[in-house]
Amino acid sequence: MHGSLAPIAWIVVGYAVIVALAAGLGLALRAPRPRWLDQMAWILEVLCVVLGLGALGSLLQGHRPESMSTHVGYLAALVCIMPVALGSMREERESWSSGVVVVAALATAVVAVRLMMTR
Amino acid sequence: MTTTSSTLRPKRGPHLVLMALYALFILASGSRAAVQISTKFHVAPLAYTLSAVAAVTYIVGWFAIRRAAHGKPRLAEVMLWVELAGVVVIGTLSLVKKDWFPDASVWSDYGGGYGWVPAALPIAALLWLHRTHEKTPPNQGGAA
Numbered sequence: 001m002h003g004s005l006a007p008i009a010w011i012v013v014g015y016a017v018i019v020a021l022a023a024g025l026g027l028a029l030r031a032p033r034p035r036w037l038d039q040m041a042w043i044l045e046v047l048c049v050v051l052g053l054g055a056l057g058s059l060l061q062g063h064r065p066e067s068m069s070t071h072v073g074y075l076a077a078l079v080c081i082m083p084v085a086l087g088s089m090r091e092e093r094e095s096w097s098s099g100v101v102v103v104a105a106l107a108t109a110v111v112a113v114r115l116m117m118t119r
Numbered sequence: 120m121t122t123t124s125s126t127l128r129p130k131r132g133p134h135l136v137l138m139a140l141y142a143l144f145i146l147a148s149g150s151r152a153a154v155q156i157s158t159k160f161h162v163a164p165l166a167y168t169l170s171a172v173a174a175v176t177y178i179v180g181w182f183a184i185r186r187a188a189h190g191k192p193r194l195a196e197v198m199l200w201v202e203l204a205g206v207v208v209i210g211t212l213s214l215v216k217k218d219w220f221p222d223a224s225v226w227s228d229y230g231g232g233y234g235w236v237p238a239a240l241p242i243a244a245l246l247w248l249h250r251t252h253e254k255t256p257p258n259q260g261g262a263a
Contacts (some may be wrong), residue, residue, distance in 0.1 A: 069154050077146060085139060092135070099136035107143050 005054045009116045012047045012078075016109035019044050023101035030095045038086060041101055045082045048108060052079045055115065065119050074115040081107050132251070134188040137244050141181040144237065148225040149174035155222070163222035169209055173225040173237070176202050180244070187248055195248055203241040206230060210238070 019040050026033060055075055065071040085104035089097040152171035160167055180202055183195035210229035213220045223232055230237025 067154075067158075069158065073150050073154065077150075081143075081146075084142075088139075089135070092131070094131045096132055096135045099133070100139040103136060103139040103143060 005051060005058065005119075006116060008047070008051045008054060009112050012044070012051050012112040013109045015044055015047055016105045016112065020102045020105035020109070023098040023105060026098040027095055027102065031098075032095060033089070033093045033098045033101070037098065037101060041082055041086055041105065044105065044108060045079070048078050048082065048112070051112065051115075055119075058119075063119075067118060071115070071118045074111050074118060078108065078111045078115060081111065132188070133247050134184050134251075137184050137240075137247060138181055138188075140236070140240055141177050141184060144177045144225075144233075144240070145174060145181060147233065148177060151225065163220060163224075166220045166222050166224040166227065169224040169226065173205065176205060180241075184244060187251070192248055192252055195244070199241045199245050199248065203245070206238050206241065 019037075022040060023033075023037055026037060052075055055071075059065075059071075082104050085100050089100050148170055152167060152174050155163075155167040156171060176198070179194075180198050183198040186192070187195035206226045206229055209224060209226040213224070213227035220227055225233065226237055229235055
């Protein structure tokens with residue numbers, strides 16, 4: 001991944017942590033998953049897509065990470081985790097479904113960090 | 120919603136989070152094992168094979184928890200203990216027989232490479248299973 005994408009990656013990490021905290025709060029309060037949490041999660045997905053497109057563009061411009069397969073794997077995981085998590089919880093709005101958002105957001109943050117480490 | 124689908128519907132609860140974590144570890148350990156086995160299997164064949172075994176364990180664990188949430192806990196009762204034993208045995212071997220593990224497997228150092236979540240996961244799932252089936256009479260809990 002090109003160095004100029006690092007700030008976007010850190011924004012993804014920071015925002016993912018905020019989403020995880022918000023979802024964790026909902027879980028702690030045993031509240032049904034609010035619509036705004038889904039919207040926050042989708043904004044995270046948009047950020048991930050921006051980062052993913054940037055990283056993909058960097059690869060297409062000839063940048064070669066140390067392990068291409070690992071880097072591409074993290075890239076794919078980055079953009080897939082949240083839609084899969086939200087898709088699996090589409091009809092489920094009980095408080096524990098916020099826990100799934102916590103897991104997905106934290107996983108997204110970890111994958112974004114790993115993406116930077118494998119660039 | 121039909122009677123059949125409501126009967127098949129699993130109970131709500133923490134198993135949703137457990138299943139999400141298992142799905143995540145299927146992805147993490149499965150892709151890790153696939154990349155390592157396909158690109159550098161000769162470096163640490165035992166460690167990479169054990170990572171693949173961990174991935175298979177997580178797949179079966181995911182289905183086991185899903186079945187347990189539908190009132191069929193037998194597979195989960197076996198698989199979660201198998202998974203915990205795997206983490207403990209491989210974690211211990213990775214510490215006392217370092218030459219067997221030139222590279223880390225998913226369960227090396229009791230899953231330290233993944234924040235020790237692999238060690239905590241089967242324990243959390245066993246606690247959930249224990250609490251769920253303490254509360255649930257044998258004939259209750261969904262599809263037979």
